[in-house]
Amino acid sequence: MTELSAVAHRAVEAATGAGASDAEAYVSRESGREVRVHGGEVESLTAAVQTGVGIRAWSGHRVGYAYGTDLSDPGVAAIAASAAEAAEVADEDQFVAPPQPAEIEALAGLSDPSIAEWEAARVADLALSVERTALASDPRLVGVEQAVYADAAEQVAIASSTSVAGEYETSSCYAYLQALAEGEGARETGLGFGLARGPRGLDPEAIGREGAERALEMIGAGKPASRSCPVVLDPTVAASFVGLIGGGLSAKAVQRGRSPLAGRLEEEVASGAFALHDDGRDPDGPASAPFDGEGVPRRRTALIEGGRLRSYLFDSYTANREGGTSTGSASRQSYRSLPAVSTSNLVVAPGSHSFEELLAQAGEGVFVNDVAGLHSGVNPVTGVFSVGASGRLIRDGQLAEPVREFTIAGELVAMLGAVSAAGAESRWVPFGGSVSTPPLLIAEMAISGS
Numbered sequence: 001m002t003e004l005s006a007v008a009h010r011a012v013e014a015a016t017g018a019g020a021s022d023a024e025a026y027v028s029r030e031s032g033r034e035v036r037v038h039g040g041e042v043e044s045l046t047a048a049v050q051t052g053v054g055i056r057a058w059s060g061h062r063v064g065y066a067y068g069t070d071l072s073d074p075g076v077a078a079i080a081a082s083a084a085e086a087a088e089v090a091d092e093d094q095f096v097a098p099p100q101p102a103e104i105e106a107l108a109g110l111s112d113p114s115i116a117e118w119e120a121a122r123v124a125d126l127a128l129s130v131e132r133t134a135l136a137s138d139p140r141l142v143g144v145e146q147a148v149y150a151d152a153a154e155q156v157a158i159a160s161s162t163s164v165a166g167e168y169e170t171s172s173c174y175a176y177l178q179a180l181a182e183g184e185g186a187r188e189t190g191l192g193f194g195l196a197r198g199p200r201g202l203d204p205e206a207i208g209r210e211g212a213e214r215a216l217e218m219i220g221a222g223k224p225a226s227r228s229c230p231v232v233l234d235p236t237v238a239a240s241f242v243g244l245i246g247g248g249l250s251a252k253a254v255q256r257g258r259s260p261l262a263g264r265l266e267e268e269v270a271s272g273a274f275a276l277h278d279d280g281r282d283p284d285g286p287a288s289a290p291f292d293g294e295g296v297p298r299r300r301t302a303l304i305e306g307g308r309l310r311s312y313l314f315d316s317y318t319a320n321r322e323g324g325t326s327t328g329s330a331s332r333q334s335y336r337s338l339p340a341v342s343t344s345n346l347v348v349a350p351g352s353h354s355f356e357e358l359l360a361q362a363g364e365g366v367f368v369n370d371v372a373g374l375h376s377g378v379n380p381v382t383g384v385f386s387v388g389a390s391g392r393l394i395r396d397g398q399l400a401e402p403v404r405e406f407t408i409a410g411e412l413v414a415m416l417g418a419v420s421a422a423g424a425e426s427r428w429v430p431f432g433g434s435v436s437t438p439p440l441l442i443a444e445m446a447i448s449g450s
Helices: 003-017 073-089 120-136 204-216 235-248 251-255 316-322 355-362 412-417
Strands: 022-038 041-059 062-068 141-160 165-183 186-196 227-233 276-279 300-305 345-348 365-372 384-395 398-411 419-422 427-429 434-437 440-448
Touching: 003 022, 003 041, 003 073, 003 141, 003 165, 022 073, 022 120, 041 073, 041 120, 062 073, 120 141, 120 165, 120 204, 141 204, 165 204, 186 204, 227 235, 227 355, 235 251, 235 276, 235 345, 235 365, 235 412, 235 427, 235 434, 251 316, 355 365, 355 398, 355 419, 355 440, 365 398, 398 412, 412 419
Parallel strands: 227 365, 345 434
Antiparallel strands: 022 041, 022 141, 041 062, 141 165, 165 186, 227 440, 276 300, 276 345, 365 384, 384 398, 398 440, 419 440, 427 434
């Protein structure tokens, strides 16, 4: 048993010893680095390590929570006593209960040793290579707003008085840049990014080239004509919309009536071309883990299949309200936070079409590769949205001139019903959570431009 698991078990014993009828302890140690470079030099480099324990204590149908960073015996005992005291004065709630144990299956490959092996100077070189590649690609590349590398390594252990017990290690890193291209009297930006378990999994040249290409292709952008037409969503844009859909599938949002998908189980909510799963065990998923924030095993949950809404996402509390079981969808930001319903890895099923085939099917339309203000431009209750966008016109089934300063508008569920094809190649995108999606062809969407 590791040091963190030992702390978790001690915390549970301390909480029940302080009068709690049941208790749970979540212990984590997270280390992370961030490097920002600009103009060929390191602008900032930060590193931090945080370790702590969060303790939930139950007193019948009341629950209290406390957390802290002192993992000595007296420190843990004090945190546990605070949690037990908080439970005594909490409001009673018939659905409050500790999660019950289930067999946790180990999940290999979540941690990459290169995070520990690569020193700060080496990851700084990676970020500098991202910037350098972009700037060297074309004379019209006049700068980089920012180039960033960041990583995190985490150890997690959980234990409870109901015999829940587990531990795992995970790591992740990313690099991105915003490239600046100048031409025809204007400056355009382009995003390039990459995700991996560790720095050796990143391709800095590919990230730099992507940002440069995206900025260059927007030179000379104008406004498209207002109309309804087919729209192809780039994976980065599709992922942002999918993240909103995932939020609407949270049982907490559904039970509060704050989701456009509330009360629609087994109803047709999408076309047959769109299928969505939440998969907390996908080997490539950045959010994968053997168990969730309550120690419930992660799993693959069908959300939308065959055009129908198959399930919502539940943690233990929302499952108790429904008289059902958790889908392993409790998430924590850190030891400081209580678990709450959240997606893990949202996975949109790829189709059989190449990107070129999607454009050909669109015929005359718009390819959207960036949106702005998505969260402020969407009503989470009705699903109605109107957001700023940029991209390229599609003419005769091929990409044509760049366009920006237009809006796309619609309603989330209606948009799912209008998905007419999905691309064959998916990409992991960190926007809207952890999402894997191919490009999507929407048969019709309202465009408001000139």
